[in-house]
Amino acid sequence: MSAAPPLPETPGDAGTSAYELIREAIISGRLGPNERLKVGELAARLGTSTNPVREALQLLRGEGFVIMEPNRGARVRPIDEDFVRDIIEIEVLIEAALTRWYVGIASHADIAALEAKQAEIEALDFRDPAQHGRLDTQFHQLIYDRHYNRHAAELWWKHREILRAISRRFPTSLARRTAVLREHRELIERIRAEDAEGAAAVVARHVEGSGRNIIEQMGAARRTAAREQPAVVGLAPRQPA
Structure with a gap:
């Protein structure tokens, strides 16, 4: 399995923090609803150590962007x-x-x-x-x-x-x-x-x-995305001979 791609940086200077990058990735949808947030994986994708990622997840938990559950770690709260x-x-x-x-x-x-x-x-x-x-x-x-x-x-x-x-x-x-x-x-x-x-x-x-x-804008975007999603075509049931 290939490694997860780096998280794109937000606009701004080269000193953008792990907190800002993860927050922007959640808001933009690059980190999707309910996606698991593994500290080691995020650190690798951001090119940083694990400590800034842990601190970022705690801040994002306080803001409501991240949900932390005992024995299950952190995940992205759906921005809906x-x-x-x-x-x-x-x-x-x-x-x-x-x-x-x-x-x-x-x-x-x-x-x-x-x-x-x-x-x-x-x-x-x-x-x-x-x-x-x-x-x-x-x-x-x-x-x-x-x-x-x-x-x-x-x-x-x-x-x-x-x-x-x-x-x-x-x-x-x-x-x-x-x-x-x-x-x-x-x-x-x-x-x-x-x-x-x-x-x-x-x-x-x-x-x-x-x-x-x-x-209202979020609802309109969600409905547009649903309409544009390609339909799943299933196999037609076999007809009796």
Whole structure:
């Protein structure tokens, strides 16, 4: 049996970590759903020692990309609609709570910073999806990074990075693009009006909408792949003589 091929590297510098490479391989599908993750084999494919691979698998377990079972080792968790739905349901609660608190401390300077970041997002107008993702993250960081509960803010960041990585595989619909810009503007106005509950409601709708777009795109891709899969032709039953 021939050896497994090296895992293709992600875009970036030559110092890309084992964690980043394995994570990208899972998200892109090069490491398939429920595939066994053997430390020695992965180390060989990545051209590294086993320690970075073990550390990477533990990090990916914490993010939900890897499942570890007693006496059975690690395997890839399927990145499907249920996976995204679970994250979105948690994010709706976290982001609404972080936003609600922020409204009580936001200053005129804070609102000006949000306006400036939103102006950058609108000027880009989704022409560069990767840059839009970075600007959008920075917009929300202006709100969430101020929160006293660092565990909640870090959980938001972890889920944000997972969703951003998954969404790279799928386009953002024109309707969703329009909604993103509108919801950001509405959020800024709710914060300016010191409407904590209104701001929290806007963020909850914003998170749900983005999650729904990813789930719909994942479903469409799955259905397309199923249609394009070649049919299995079986042998016709032998007719009696």
